Amino acid sequence: MILTSFIAAVFFALITPGPGVLSTAGIGANFGLQAGLRFLLGLFAGNAAVFVLVACGMFSLLEAIPTFRLVLAVVSLLYLLYLATKIAFAGSKLAFINPDNPPGIWGGLMLQFINPKAYAVHSFFLSNFAVMPGSPIIEVSVKFLIINLLWIPIHFLWLGMGLHMHRLELAPSLQRRINVAMAFAMLLVIALAAFVAQAG
16 A cells, blocks of 8 residues: 555656656757757666665755755756756757757756755655665665656656657747747746745
8 A cells, every 4th residue: 555655656746847857848849859868868867866865865964954955956046047048949049048959968967966856756755655664775775666667757758748849840939939838837846846845
């Protein structure tokens, strides 16, 4: 029963739009399969690294040192603003965006390290749902396996949605509106997460 509840919680937490999936869809829609796969590889590596950091107590450190948490929040906001801007103006001619150079593996890795949703979600998964009481190493390993068994297909689904829009060859004006909507949605998710964290 606990394992089933954990799987359901992981599914709904991951399927909910966040910076990772929205960026994946946006890059797939604007830059195609190869760029999307490179970004997704970095995103996966970053997600695994954040899981390990949280399992080792990184989230507790963030809670204990407000200044460290503030610095991470500011860096997160700045990078997410950059990424959202890159997606929003991918179809434009603004030189500083450089649409021919999409975020690659490093961009995906960087996003996960500063993604507040990643830290919060992994902290929630690890501190709840005692699937293997008395065996912390086995429990962490099982949770890591389950999370990734769902994380991978869900992110490929979002990438596929972006690629579908890419293949439609939409009119530039419509593509630009979609880009702006995805960028806005990404920032809205971050704003809501920040609001909930502050209220809590």
